[in-house]
Amino acid sequence: MAEILSTNFKNDLTRLYVDDLVSNDYYLFVSSIDRITVENSLFSTNQFLEKTLFGKKFLTDDIHFMIKYYPWQRGEIFVQYDDTIDLDGQKFYCVVTPTNNDTGDYRVYKCLFNNYGATVQSPPNYNPITVDQIYHTADGYIWKFMYALTERQFEAYNALGYIPIIDPFTINPALSSGSPVSDIVVVNPDDNSGYVEASGSIVGNTVTNAVMIANGLDGQFVVDPITTFNPISNYYSGQYIYITNPNSTTFLYTITNYVFSTSTGNATIKVDGNPGVDGVQSNASVKIFPRVEILGDGTGARAIPNIVNGAIKTITVLNKGSGYTNLEARVVDPAFDFSPEDPATTDIRAEVRAILAPRGGHNYNLIDELVCKHFGMYAYITTDDNNKIGANNTYGIVGIVKNPLFANTASGSFDPDANTVPVVFDNRIAITTDNIDRVTANTILTQINSNNEVIFEGRVHEIDLSSNTVYLAEYMGPYRNGANDDINFGISINTDLLFRNETGQTIQINTPAANNIVVSPYIQRSGRVYYMRDFFALPRNEDSREEFKFVLEF
Secondary structure, rough: OEEEEOOHHHHHHHHHHHHHHHHHOOOEEEEEEOOOOOOOHHHHHHHHHHEEEEEOOOOOEEEEEEEEEOOOOOOOOOOOOOOOOOOOOOOEEEHHHHHOOOOOOEEEEOOOOEEOOOOOOOOOOOOOOOOEEEEOOOOOOOEEEEEOOOHHHHHHOOEOEEEEEOOOOOOOOOOOEEEEEEEEEEEEOOOOOOOEEEEEEOOOOHHHHEEEHHHHHOOEEEEEEEOOOOOOOOOOOOOOEEEEEOOOOOOEEEEEEEEEOOOOEEEEEEEOOHHHHHHOOOOOEEEEEEOOEEEEOOOOEEEEEEOOOOOEEEEEEOOOOOOOEEEEEEOOOOOOOOOHHHHHOOOOOOOOOOOOEOOOEEEEEHHHHOOOOOEEEEEEOOOHHHHOOOOOOEEOOOOEEEOOOOOOOOOOOOOOOOOOOOEEOOEEEEEEEEOOHHHHOEEEEEEOOOOOOOOEEEEEEEEEOOOOOEEEEEOOOOOOOOOOOOOOOOOOOOOOOOEEEEOOEEOOOOOHHHHHHEEOOOOOOOOEEEEEEEEEEOOOOOOOOEEEEEEEEO
């Protein structure tokens, strides 16, 4: 028994989470001076939060839906869109890079037809005046333009083989009542035969001087054959006549009556419409071929066959229609000289299959159409950020934290309800002391109470000799935290006690203590940890400008 978790479910989960990302405060947390192996456990997430060094908020503009990066490369075979196959994980679109286009950017095209599995040789090249943005390339492929990325956007956000879907696009477009026709494919293009196409031109110089009988109002006109027309009455009845004016305007009708005059060599044809009213002109060219019938619950779709040496090779969809949820197509058998059931003939019926476009049509719903189940989050440490967070030492863990809480610590005050949500924050404690000569980087400073109990412990992250400032990190240990007030800032530090280094020497905060200690606005251990990754500890310095890119999947 088959069990399917549909791509709709995965796509909607991605939508919901991206909506949550932009509606809440998500932060990049950088943690731990050393590498510590992370686990999916309460202990590990608590340890990650306790060792936080600094954080940077993910900005809304840096959160994107992501799709797999499939660059257009000569010799590749791309999968064509089909409503009967699962496109998840399939290379059914390409990205044409600046080296292969004239626009100097990255353009995404969906493959609508791959010329029966041929290799690509000619990339689609964007033209803004192409109305439907469908491109037929010399290698036989058909592409639909989807969206574009600038070089800057590509360089900023591509990660791990994924690229972003960039605005403008609608995340949740209105649910369409149905689909247009995407294509009608010939299942046996090399194994059908017996089809005939006739061609000619409309007789006369103007619509009113017998080009159209009765000015065309009765849907009848005279055709001068180019190919041989069959003399049998109604030989072509029920078939299509495709008319092209000298100005390239086209018309499609079904023939309802056909009479051939052996004396003039012309045919009088009546159709199911009013060609004179429609604007059919003198000397318009005509083609007659079997009718492609499209059945379904939508309206408006029309298509014609392309016949080569008696075989229908392809079907051209002239009007894709709309509102289809159920669709079938067939080539109507000609009334004469076509007997595929007769073993004495070589006639073989063309088998065709209609393909529904996605609801609303191609490029209506990018997230669903491109099977988007990934999203990306990007954070960049700028020069200004670097001046705020400590440009030295190392870090060994990064992660994503949702809705950490922040207090207002300006001027030494502490308001745990302020939640000012800074873009970047330094989670170290800065202490000004004249005993800075007793402090060494990466050593431990402790505070001991009158009962000889350690009540605070922090690791020296940085020493600034120019300002006699010591920066402490990783200070959240198994100690009883103080109240959230202006004295101990919600952590276990006691500003009335001396610090001791690893050799027992004391370090005193300069007085008054309230003016010589700065704590982080981050309320320790707050926020939900959604992601952690450990790695070999990386160094930081004043030139560090890290880019952090995350691609997550549902």
